[in-house]
Amino acid sequence: MRKHPLGMALALAFAMVLSFSATASAQTKQPSKASKLPNADSAHDLSGVWMLDRPRPLTVVERFWMYELNEEEPPMTAWGEAQYKAAKSSFGANAYPLAETNDPIYHTCTPPGYPRVILHPFPMQVVQSPGEVIMLFEYDSVRHQIFTDGRKHDTALGPLWMGDAIGHWEGDTLVADTVNFNDKTWLDRVGHPHSEGLHLVERIRRTNHFHLTDDITVDDPKAYTKPWTAHLDFLLRPKWTLAELFCEDQDTFDEIENNETKPAK
Amino acid sequence: MRNHLLGVALAIAMVVCFSWAASAQTKQPSVAPNDPSANPAHDLSGVWFDDHPRLITVQQRYWAYTFTPEAPPMTDWAQAKFNAAKSSFGPHAVPLVETTDPLYHTCAPIGFPIAFLYPLPMQIVQAPGEVIMLFEWDSLRHQIFTDGRPHDTALGPLWMGDSIGHWEGDTLVADTVNFNDKTWLDRMGHPHSDALHVVERIRRIDHDHLVDDITIEDPKAYTKPWTAHLPFVLKPKWTLAEQFCEDEQSFQTIDKDAAAPSK
Numbered sequence: 158m159r160k161h162p163l164g165m166a167l168a169l170a171f172a173m174v175l176s177f178s179a180t181a182s183a184q185t186k187q188p189s190k191a192s193k194l195p196n197a198d199s200a201h202d203l204s205g206v207w208m209l210d211r212p213r214p215l216t217v218v219e220r221f222w223m224y225e226l227n228e229e230e231p232p233m234t235a236w237g238e239a240q241y242k243a244a245k246s247s248f249g250a251n252a253y254p255l256a257e258t259n260d261p262i263y264h265t266c267t268p269p270g271y272p273r274v275i276l277h278p279f280p281m282q283v284v285q286s287p288g289e290v291i292m293l294f295e296y297d298s299v300r301h302q303i304f305t306d307g308r309k310h311d312t313a314l315g316p317l318w319m320g321d322a323i324g325h326w327e328g329d330t331l332v333a334d335t336v337n338f339n340d341k342t343w344l345d346r347v348g349h350p351h352s353e354g355l356h357l358v359e360r361i362r363r364t365n366h367f368h369l370t371d372d373i374t375v376d377d378p379k380a381y382t383k384p385w386t387a388h389l390d391f392l393l394r395p396k397w398t399l400a401e402l403f404c405e406d407q408d409t410f411d412e413i414e415n416n417e418t419k420p421a422k
Numbered sequence: 423m424r425n426h427l428l429g430v431a432l433a434i435a436m437v438v439c440f441s442w443a444a445s446a447q448t449k450q451p452s453v454a455p456n457d458p459s460a461n462p463a464h465d466l467s468g469v470w471f472d473d474h475p476r477l478i479t480v481q482q483r484y485w486a487y488t489f490t491p492e493a494p495p496m497t498d499w500a501q502a503k504f505n506a507a508k509s510s511f512g513p514h515a516v517p518l519v520e521t522t523d524p525l526y527h528t529c530a531p532i533g534f535p536i537a538f539l540y541p542l543p544m545q546i547v548q549a550p551g552e553v554i555m556l557f558e559w560d561s562l563r564h565q566i567f568t569d570g571r572p573h574d575t576a577l578g579p580l581w582m583g584d585s586i587g588h589w590e591g592d593t594l595v596a597d598t599v600n601f602n603d604k605t606w607l608d609r610m611g612h613p614h615s616d617a618l619h620v621v622e623r624i625r626r627i628d629h630d631h632l633v634d635d636i637t638i639e640d641p642k643a644y645t646k647p648w649t650a651h652l653p654f655v656l657k658p659k660w661t662l663a664e665q666f667c668e669d670e671q672s673f674q675t676i677d678k679d680a681a682a683p684s685k
Contacts (some may be wrong), residue, residue: 204549266529267668268561284547284554286467289661291547293554298531298563300556302662317664398552398567401580403531 200329203283203290203363206399209275210368210392224248224276224346226373226387237350237380244348261342266404268318270342271301271335272357272373275389277346282399283369290324290331295399303333310336316353318342331361344375352379367393463592466546466553466626469661470654472538473631487511487539487609489636489650500613500643507611523611524604529560529667531581533605534598535620535636537562538652540609545662546632553587553594558662566596573599579616581605594624607638615642630656 211223224246233241247258255263262269269277279295288306303324314321315337324333335357344351356376363369369391376384474486487509496504510521518526525532538544542558551569556562566587577584578600587596598620607614621637632654639647 265668268666282549284549286545286547291556293556293563299561300563304661314663318666318668319664399563399565400577401582403581405528405530405581 200363201326201331202285203331203361203369204285205369206280206282206394206397207369207391208280208394208397209278210390225349226272226276226345226375226389227385231349231375231385232382233349234378234380234382236352237377240350240380241348244343244350246343246346246348249347260346260348262404266297267341268299269297270338271299271319273343273345274299274301274319275371279402280394280397280399281391290333293399295402297402297404303331303335305331310334312337315339320355320357327360329362331359333357333359333361335359344380350380351375351377354379369393463626464589464594465548466594466624466632467548468632469543469545469657470632471543471657471660472541473653473655488612489535489539489608489638489652490648494612494638494648495645496612497641497643497645499615503613503643504611507606507613509606509609509611512610523609524606525667530604531562532560533601534562534564534582534585535622535638536606536608537564537582538634542665543657543660543662544654553596556662558665560665560667566594566598568594573597575600579603583618583620590623592625594622596620596622596624598622607643613643614638614640617642630658632656 231237243259245253245257245259247253247255247260247263261267274294274296275281277294277296281295282293284291284293288304290303290305292301292303294300299319301319301322303322305324305326307325308323310321310323316339317337318339318341320335321337322333322335324331326332336355338351338353338355340351340353340355342351343349344355354377358374358376360372361369371389371391372386373389374384374386375381506522508516508520508522510516510518510523510526524530532540537555537557537559540557540559544558545556547554547556551567553566553568555564555566557564562582564582564585566585568587568589570588571586573584573586579602580600581602581604583598584600585596585598587594589595599618601614601616601618603614603616603618605614606612607618617640619639621639623635624632626632634652634654635649636652637647637649638644
């Protein structure tokens with residue numbers, strides 16, 4: 158993210174002009190043939206560099222990158238509540254100083270897991286190849302592969318940090334179903350928990366050339382009394398490319414976190 | 423790697439894939455030139471696996487631990503570093519608990535080009551303006567930008583380097599600099615400095631085979647540039663699995679398997 162904001166204002170204004178014309182022309186054009194190529198059917202093209210797109214609030218606890226999937230508190234079970242109380246996040250309303258956090262990614266650099274990685278303030282790139290849609294996250298180089306080749310879930314794979322994701326298209330919506338998680342990660346950055354029974358269903362749709370939405374349903378009977386949903390918006394960043402950002406680069410990491418906890422200007 | 427067997431579904435996908443490849447080769451590109459699907463000769467995509475001959479002894483497993491059978495031409499600085507490195511592989515292997523391999527016990531990123539030397543597959547995916555290598559090992563990503571950008575020293579030093587490329591006919595020429603010096607060049611402990619400069623000539627010689635002719639230049643570590651030839655075979659039925667270094671148990675299993683004599 159270090160280099161992304163450079164000269165963005167003008168670039169984005171220009172890109173938006175381009176985008177509106179691209180969107181207009183894309184909508185008048187019919188897909189001409191079926192093929193295995195991901196871009197053959199433009200309705201199934203999710204590719205690009207995306208950034209979580211949330212309104213920029215003014216207070217520290219409500220930064221434009223939120224630390225949770227949802228504004229409302231999810232319906233936790235007693236187990237979920239106990240886990241959440243024990244979690245000492247360095248973010249959110251009751252933030253602990255970095256030195257006191259028990260956030261699993263700090264000090265050990267374990268993988269952030271999915272879907273938590275979506276909430277880190279770095280871009281995500283979607284690339285597609287026949288039979289799979291791949292999300293590449295700038296943060297810690299993690300990737301999330303959604304197989305659309307008709308395979309089933311495979312419990313022999315798990316438990317996994319990023320889960321075992323399969324998907325299919327319903328019209329222009331990619332419906333991704335993810336199970337086989339380990340329970341070593343937090344669901345979000347404030348410490349809401351999940352168990353190995355976590356089951357995610359995502360409905361991912363490119364609503365127009367520059368916007369992607371992910372309606373995500375979290376189902377985890379051990380942690381939550383009922384399934385609950387969140388709506389995530391992403392904005393295309395046509396001039397961005399992913400940078401290298403490994404958790405191990407502690408200086409960079411601390412610097413970013415320090416900037417993040419400063420009040421917004 | 424555990425779960426690459428896919429059965430009937432992929433067998434069908436393969437047939438479709440071959441027929442697509444066949445038709446793609448007879449078709450003239452009609453789309454924008456930076457679309458990777460536009461020029462079939464520029465399509466490196468697929469899941470690739472090391473294709474060195476299968477050797478019989480423990481020291482010469484089919485995944486070699488270094489780039490060339492011959493020792494590279496080290497400077498005094500490099501020779502000292504190499505002598506101090508305690509690799510758990512190769513002819514002078516030390517037990518895992520004694521190794522100074524920067525990867526062990528910390529799970530630091532292994533870096534590039536050493537990522538090629540792990541016995542796990544690598545997938546190439548392409549997007550306009552970039553060729554992306556995804557390594558199964560530790561979810562590593564190596565992006566080669568082909569959009570005409572120059573190197574950017576403000577990016578470095580990096581674990582995987584700052585990589586730009588261009589096409590010379592059907593060969594992707596990738597040029598990588600801006601490395602940090604925290605990683606080994608290979609799994610035997612040959613060193614590199616932050617002046618490492620890697621030039622690769624990557625070519626899909628036929629549908630199922632890819633070669634990477636790699637030139638290592640690092641005046642601090644090597645008295646002259648030297649080259650290695652890396653062959654890869656397409657694994658059309660494989661997909662990348664999750665393999666994080668943090669999964670210590672599976673990690674140790676892999677190393678135990680690697681150290682066991684081949685059957």
